[in-house]
Amino acid sequence: MRDVAVVSFAQAPSVRREPDRNEVEILMPVVREARERSGLRKDEIDFICSGSTDYLAGQSFAFVAGLDAVGAWPPIAESHVEMDGAWALYEAWVKIQTGSANAALVYGFGKPSMGDLPEVLALQLDPYLLTPLWPDAVSLAALQARLCLEGGVVSERAMAEIAVRDRGNAKANAFAQVKGDFEAAKLLAEPYLVDPLRKHDCAPISDGAAAMVIAAGDVARRVCRRPAWITGFAHVAEPQDLGVRDLTRSRSTELAAEKAGALKGRVEVAEIAAPFTHQTLLVERALGLGRDVAVNPSGGALAANPVMAAGLIRIGEAARRIHDGAARAVAHATSGPCLQQNLVCVLEG
Amino acid sequence: MTTARAAQGSLTAPHKLDYTYKRSTGPVLGRFFGGLRDGRILGVRRADGRVLVPPKEYDPDTGEALSELVEVAPTGTVVSWAWVARPREKQPLGRPFAYALVRLDGAETPMLHAVDAGEPSRMRTGLRVRARFAAERGAGVRDLEAFEPADGAPVEPGWPRPLAEADLPEPVELLRIPVKLDYLYSAGQAATRFLRAMAEGRLLGQRCPVDGKVYFPTRGACPEHGVPTEGEPVDVKDRGTIVSFSIVRVPSENLAVELPFAAINVLLDGADTTFTHVLSEAKLEDVHMGMRVQAVWLPREAWTASMRNIKYFKPSGEPDAPFESYEAHL
Numbered sequence: 001m002r003d004v005a006v007v008s009f010a011q012a013p014s015v016r017r018e019p020d021r022n023e024v025e026i027l028m029p030v031v032r033e034a035r036e037r038s039g040l041r042k043d044e045i046d047f048i049c050s051g052s053t054d055y056l057a058g059q060s061f062a063f064v065a066g067l068d069a070v071g072a073w074p075p076i077a078e079s080h081v082e083m084d085g086a087w088a089l090y091e092a093w094v095k096i097q098t099g100s101a102n103a104a105l106v107y108g109f110g111k112p113s114m115g116d117l118p119e120v121l122a123l124q125l126d127p128y129l130l131t132p133l134w135p136d137a138v139s140l141a142a143l144q145a146r147l148c149l150e151g152g153v154v155s156e157r158a159m160a161e162i163a164v165r166d167r168g169n170a171k172a173n174a175f176a177q178v179k180g181d182f183e184a185a186k187l188l189a190e191p192y193l194v195d196p197l198r199k200h201d202c203a204p205i206s207d208g209a210a211a212m213v214i215a216a217g218d219v220a221r222r223v224c225r226r227p228a229w230i231t232g233f234a235h236v237a238e239p240q241d242l243g244v245r246d247l248t249r250s251r252s253t254e255l256a257a258e259k260a261g262a263l264k265g266r267v268e269v270a271e272i273a274a275p276f277t278h279q280t281l282l283v284e285r286a287l288g289l290g291r292d293v294a295v296n297p298s299g300g301a302l303a304a305n306p307v308m309a310a311g312l313i314r315i316g317e318a319a320r321r322i323h324d325g326a327a328r329a330v331a332h333a334t335s336g337p338c339l340q341q342n343l344v345c346v347l348e349g
Numbered sequence: 350m351t352t353a354r355a356a357q358g359s360l361t362a363p364h365k366l367d368y369t370y371k372r373s374t375g376p377v378l379g380r381f382f383g384g385l386r387d388g389r390i391l392g393v394r395r396a397d398g399r400v401l402v403p404p405k406e407y408d409p410d411t412g413e414a415l416s417e418l419v420e421v422a423p424t425g426t427v428v429s430w431a432w433v434a435r436p437r438e439k440q441p442l443g444r445p446f447a448y449a450l451v452r453l454d455g456a457e458t459p460m461l462h463a464v465d466a467g468e469p470s471r472m473r474t475g476l477r478v479r480a481r482f483a484a485e486r487g488a489g490v491r492d493l494e495a496f497e498p499a500d501g502a503p504v505e506p507g508w509p510r511p512l513a514e515a516d517l518p519e520p521v522e523l524l525r526i527p528v529k530l531d532y533l534y535s536a537g538q539a540a541t542r543f544l545r546a547m548a549e550g551r552l553l554g555q556r557c558p559v560d561g562k563v564y565f566p567t568r569g570a571c572p573e574h575g576v577p578t579e580g581e582p583v584d585v586k587d588r589g590t591i592v593s594f595s596i597v598r599v600p601s602e603n604l605a606v607e608l609p610f611a612a613i614n615v616l617l618d619g620a621d622t623t624f625t626h627v628l629s630e631a632k633l634e635d636v637h638m639g640m641r642v643q644a645v646w647l648p649r650e651a652w653t654a655s656m657r658n659i660k661y662f663k664p665s666g667e668p669d670a671p672f673e674s675y676e677a678h679l
Contacts, residue, residue, distance in 0.1 A: 020358045022537025025569050028577055042575075058366040058532045068568055071575025114364075115532045119437055123528065127370065128378055129403050130461060132490050132526055134439040139448045142431030143461075147450075150429075150474055195432035195469055239409040243450060243458035244401065247429075 004096050005220040005227030006347065007103075008037035008213045009316035014177040014206035014304035017113040023057070023209070027069040027109050031211045038213035039223035040103055042071065045213060047101035048078045049092045051085035051108040052308045055120050066109060077101065084108055085210060085312030086273070086333030086343050092214060093233055102216045108309035109209035117205050117307065124336060126240050137275075137337065138202055142194040144247040144338040145278040149196055153248045156196070159277035160184040163200035163302060166280070170299025175313075177304045178204050203275035208306025210313045228322035228329075232260030232346030235333075242338060250279075253286035253332065253342040260344040262287060262330045269294045269321045269329040271314035273301045279339050283332055287344070297321070311335075315345050322349045360541045360654055364532040372524045377406045379520030380418055385492035387518045388482045392421050392456050392509060399457035400509050403490075418517060419509035422454035423480040424502050429459075430476075432469040439529070441495055447472045451496055453480075455508025465495040477502045489524045539569025542582065544654040550646065553582040554620050565620035566656075587644035587659070589617035590670040592678045594628070594636050606661075611636045613662060616675050623678050630663035639675065641667035 010033035012026050035042070048070055054062040063080050072078065079095075081087045085108020092104035112120070118136035125131050148154045161184050170179035187200045214220075220227040236252040236259070238245050245251075257263065270293050274280040280302065284295060296302075298317040301310045311333020318329035326349065333343040374382055377393060381404050384391040393404030394417040402421055407414055430449040436442060441463040449472075450459035465481070466472050478496035486492040536544060539555065543566050546553040554563040555578035557571035564571065564578055565585045571578055593614040600608060611628040613636070628636060629645070643665040652658045 019535075020538050020541075022359075022535060022540065022569070025537045025539070025577075028570055028575070031575065055530070057534070058364055058530055065568065068570040068572040069575055071571070071573055073573040111535075114534055115530060116437070119439070120530060127526060128372060128374065128382075128524065129490050131528070133441055133448075133462065134437060135448050135461060136433075136437065136440075139431040139433055143429045143448060143450055146429045146431065146474065192432070194434075197431075241403075241405070241409065241458070243403075243460055244405075244409045 002097055002099070003217040003220070003229060004093055004214055005224065005229045006212055006315070006319035007039070007215050007220050007224040007227055008034050009210070009319055010034040010037065011175050011210040011309070011313055011316060012208045013175045014208040014306050016177065016205060016207070018111060018207040023109050023111050024065055024068045026111065026207065027066060027107060027209045030209045031069050031105065031107055034211035034213050035105065038215070040213060040215065040219070044219070045103045045105045046077060047092055047095050047104040048076055049080065049088040049095070049104060049106050051081045051083050051088035051312065052110060053082050055123050056110050056112050056307070057114060070105065083335050084308050084310065084333050086315055086345070087235065087335070089212065089214065089312060089315060090233060090235060090343065093230060096214065096216050102219050104214050105211065106214065106312065107209065107211040108312040110306050110308035111207045112205055112307050113207050138194045138197060140242070140337045141202070141276045141279065142197045143242070145201070145276065146196050148248050148278050148282070151248045154278045154281045156188060157184060158281060159201055160187045162277040162280050163187060166296050166300045166302040169297050170303035173298045173303065175304060176299045177206050179299060179303055197276065201277040203301045203305035206304050206306040208304065208309050210309040210316055212312060212316055226323050226325070226349055228319035228347045228349065230345060231348045232262060232344070234259035235341060235343035237336070237341040240340070245338070247338055250282045250286040250339045250342060253283050253339065253344065256342050256344040257287050260346050262344055262346050265328050267293050267328055267330050268326045269297060269318055271298060271300065271318045271329070271331045272296055273311040273314045273333045274339065275301050275305050275310070277302065282339065283342070287330060287332065311343065318345070318347050322347050325349070358541070359538065360536040360544055361533050364534040366528065366530040366532070369525050369527045372526055374520065374522055374524060375406060376520070377404050377415070377418070379522050380517055382489050382492070382521035382524065383518035384420070385482070385490070386486040386521060389518065390421050390423060390453060390480060390493070391418050393417060394419055394509070400455060401458050402453055402456035402460050418512050419455070420512055421456045422505055422508040424499060424505065425451045425453035425456070425478055425496070427464065427472070427474055427476040427478060428452050429474060430464065430472050432472060441491065446495065449496065451478055454504050462493060463495040465497045471498055476500070487521060489521070489526065537569060539567050539578065543567060546582070547656065547658050548652050548654040550649070550652060550658065552585040552587055552617065554585045555582050556580055562621040563619060564622050565617060566624060583619060585620045586618035588665055589615045589620070589642060590675050591636065591638055591640040591642055592616050592623050592675045593638060596633055609633060613642065615642060615662060616678055626659065627661040628663065629661040639669040639672060641665045641670060
């Protein structure tokens with residue numbers, strides 16, 4: 001295995017609705033910042049990979065416009081995943097492992113404010129059996145939450161406390177969207193949004209983008225004072241049909257954490273991309289995090305959730321802690337309904 | 350995109366996505382949908398005897414191919430539910446309802462569908478429900494209109510029932526599944542500036558700060574260098590040179606021009622990038638590379654913030670442009 005590290009990261013502030021800029025205009029300054037901070041020349045970055053979904057804009061091949069932000073002439077080696085940028089990072093990491101690249105620019109972006117995101121997400125479901133019923137993403141998460149609540153796996157109180165923690169942590173994060181001091185008791189007095197979920201149980205809908213540069217061994221050491229080495233990286237998917245899954249635990253997170261070796265050393269920081277409070281609890285459990293771990297110091301996806309960038313941002317936030325001196329961090333990203341697919345990335349200083 | 354309007358700086362326009370996918374169902378789901386059409390619900394038996402509903406082509410645990418279809422009861426039990434107080438337009442019921450995971454009698458796995466319970470107080474985990482089929486069927490999973498509460502309906506024994514070849518429903522082989530989504534598309538800063546200038550009859554290009562190339566129309570970035578095309582916009586002329594063309598003889602939806610016509614790639618005077626438009630007022634056999642053309646605009650009072658202000662291009666009558674002037678754009 002080649003040593004590969006995160007050498008720079010940049011993100012746009014997450015906002016409910018970006019009124020002026022289109023996706024490329026949101027992305028451009030973020031890509032530029034990640035590139036400049038990397039200390040690498042444009043021609044030293046020999047692979048580019050992005051994550052986005054065309055259904056957010058309702059246009060086929062909408063992701064191609066994103067290339068305007070990176071400069072694609074003379075022709076570049078480039079790829080795209082119809083997933084969160086965290087999976088684009090995985091592809092870039094594999095590309096570097098194969099020896100066919102030494103440094104990569106990875107970005108993810110989403111501007112869901114142009115449509116009805118919970119409805120758009122119904123298009124990631126089984127197109128024969130589920131999409132025609134148009135179950136929105138919040139309703140599906142609510143089905144899972146009830147199973148967890150009635151199964152005694154989580155409580156509404158514990159879910160509210162996750163919201164309080166993450167929104168409180170987000171106060172220190174200039175890029176976060178939902179932040180501040182809240183009390184669990186007051187949150188629990190709010191009405192249900194989709195019974196049994198309340199508004200605080202759901203991540204906000206966010207427009208945003210993030211970009212990252214990763215580099216192999218010597219390149220990373222040359223340009224970065226303290227590279228955030230990717231020492232474990234794995235992702236695992238569960239079946240598409242909710243009915244055949246155990247929705248009260250995140251088996252795929254458990255497997256990904258095991259494959260990535262997340263628990264082979266003390267975890268100082270964990271960043272979790274689960275967009276619902278009960279899912280955050282399930283992922284924390286699946287990762288086997290101890291009480292001494294700082295979970296979601298950025299506020300996590302519950303404080304800012306630009307779809308297709310939120311997972312990459314978790315990895316970027318974890319890398320930032322390593323750059324700042326932390327020894328070991330774990331970042332999580334998710335895709336699909338009810339934590340269907342999960343990715344775990346271990347970073348070390 | 351239809352008419353654009355201003356909102357908080359950026360121009361926005363409604364954008365409708367409207368596709369009807371034609372999906373082949375295959376041998377397993379085809380029978381399942383055939384069953385729904387006939388008012389029956391089918392599952393598939395796994396090697397260990399347990400029954401998956403809806404049926405799968407492959408065992409999700411072992412990957413083994415599955416084919417032994419069985420029938421399960423139209424009654425079942427709610428395993429989990431979520432109350433939808435404000436249904437969206439495309440959702441199964443026009444009044445508040447529950448999405449639920451329902452385990453039908455005889456099935457191992459629950460299936461997702463709607464429960465028409467009227468009010469949330471009637472919903473609970475463990476609620477007995479019964480399938481209600483739509484009056485008109487053959488449309489797939491929505492042939493099962495919804496489940497409705499069937500309090501006290503006993504768990505009937507005898508399910509699942511084996512199906513002999515002769516008992517299998519005729520398959521539904523093709524489903525038409527509409528996907529309609531509404532967007533409010535926002536143009537962004539550069540395109541907004543461009544379209545607002547169009548409304549005044551001006552054609553705005555933008556310069557790349559690295560090499561000075563003028564992009565028209567601009568999206569706000571130099572795609573070559575990946576930098577914003579900041580700085581003062583550049584006025585581009587409404588006349589230029591045909592760099593390439595093709596004669597279009599194939600009809601297509603949303604095409605406002607009569608067939609056949611010439612689609613032209615034009616290099617406008619003052620721009621360094623080409624764009625595509627339509628040539629009219631010319632004999633098709635006369636169209637050629639290097640031909641000079643000029644824009645024909647809609648009447649001024651019809652101008653909006655839209656590319657459509659230019660109806661088409663027509664020959665300007667000027668002598669041909671020398672090949673070298675557009676060679677780099679071929």
